[in-house]
Amino acid sequence: MIPAQFDYVKPSSVEEAVQALQQAGDEAKIIAGGQSLLPVLRLRLAAPSLLVDLGGIAELRGIRDEGDRVAVGAMTSYYDIIRDESVQQHVALLAQATETVADGQVRHRGTLGGSLAHADPAGDLGAVALALDAELVIAGPEGRRTVPAPQFFLDYFTTALGESDILTEIRFPKYTGWGSHYEKFNRTAQAWSMVAIAAAVRVEGGSIAEARVGLTNMGSTPIRAAGVEQRSWATGHRRRGAGSSRKGHRRHCRAE
Ligand SMILES: Cc1cc2nc3c(=O)[nH]c(=O)nc-3n(C[C@H](O)[C@H](O)[C@H](O)COP(=O)(O)OP(=O)(O)OC[C@H]3O[C@@H](n4cnc5c(N)ncnc54)[C@H](O)[C@@H]3O)c2cc1C
Structure with missing residues (x-):
């Protein structure tokens, strides 16, 4: 099926994206890798009037070694996570679980942030974030806040993210040698x-x-x-x- 008509914006900063979401209210939807959202739109299970594409925000991509933790940008693809040396060395469980997600095509497009925000109970990466005491950084109209994984997952497909919130980063403590x-x-x-x-x-x-x-x-x-x-x-x-x-x-x- 073809999705219902929608407007589309591709902001270049988190602040711009939050503003676009705020202006559109519950009519807007974020799109990351599109691997869960596009099937939903095509089946017309959702019909947002505006899609806010996070693909133009450089800050949201990539993996940083920050001393006692590894920070993964929300828009980092599964493919990049699996191949990253600091993930392999310090958060090996994340790489191992990510390798089992879907197939090569989905792993090239799908993102860690998209997976956690979607909060499908059958998604593989929520249990990893929870087990490893990850912290999730959320940007919203009031600024940024950090939410520990147990307080992020609330119910089926339901998280601590508000309507105008963006998950920006996932921080994992290091488990070197585990x-x-x-x-x-x-x-x-x-x-x-x-x-x-x-x-x-x-x-x-x-x-x-x-x-x-x-x-x-x-x-x-x-x-x-x-x-x-x-x-x-x-x-x-x-x-x-x-x-x-x-x-x-x-x-x-x-x-x-
Ligand atoms: C054929 C197929 C097989 C799959 N198999 C598996 C599997 O084995 N295991 C598994 O875990 N998953 C599987 N998936 C799902 C896949 O992992 C998706 O990529 C993932 O669920 C969503 O990531 P995405 O980047 O594509 O997000 P999108 O589809 O773009 O977005 C998903 C949802 O999250 C929201 N969102 C996205 N990014 C953010 C953000 N940064 N901040 C706030 N909200 C955001 C969107 O608004 C949307 O509601 C499969 C998908 C397909 C199509």
């Missing part, structure tokens, strides 16, 4: 998670000293498996080998 793994159960024909688990552990002397676990598509939002974290920590489980790949699973594991 082991991590994204275990995804999906139908062979599609990449979407039926369920998935994002896990990172710090191992000391062969036992788990710290653990972070997030769950995908097991509720209306990503879930932090705090009980599992405490239990594996308290009992100091010894690591086992990763084992071989099984049909219907995507194993993306990096041991330290």
Whole structure:
């Protein structure tokens, strides 16, 4: 189907984009990579009168090493995240989960910010943001604010973003030297998670000293498996080998 008619603007700064959203009110919609929004428009499940394209805002793209954390611009594509050295070294779980998203075409266009803002419970990256204690930077009419991941995901497709808000950056603390793994159960024909688990552990002397676990598509939002974290920590489980790949699973594991 062809989307309903809409106006289109491509601002070159975050401030301009916020202003455009504010002026249009609930008639406007942000477009990032378009991988979730365009199918919605084509099915006419939404008919915004204005699309605000974030593709012209250089500030929103790219990955910075900021000492004790890695900051990922909201408009950074999955493709760039997977290939980034500081992500691979310090936030390996993000790269591992991102590799399982969709196919090459979607990974070239889709963005981390778009995925988190869309807040589909089956999306793979919310559980990673939650498990790794990411912080989300939001720009709005009142300026910028930082929201911890647990306060960002509110319900099915619902986040802390207001009508005129833009997610600008996602900040991850560094997990250098941690082991991590994204275990995804999906139908062979599609990449979407039926369920998935994002896990990172710090191992000391062969036992788990710290653990972070997030769950995908097991509720209306990503879930932090705090009980599992405490239990594996308290009992100091010894690591086992990763084992071989099984049909219907995507194993993306990096041991330290
Ligand atoms: C065939 C196919 C298979 C897929 N498989 C998977 C999969 O296996 N796993 C998975 O996780 N995802 C999957 N996806 C979804 C994909 O990851 C999307 O790219 C992602 O959900 C949205 O990112 P985007 O940049 O394309 O955002 P868009 O589609 O442009 O936007 C999505 C929503 O977020 C809002 N938005 C976007 N950016 C911002 C921002 N910076 N601030 C505020 N609001 C914003 C938009 O207004 C819109 O409501 C798949 C998609 C397709 C088409």
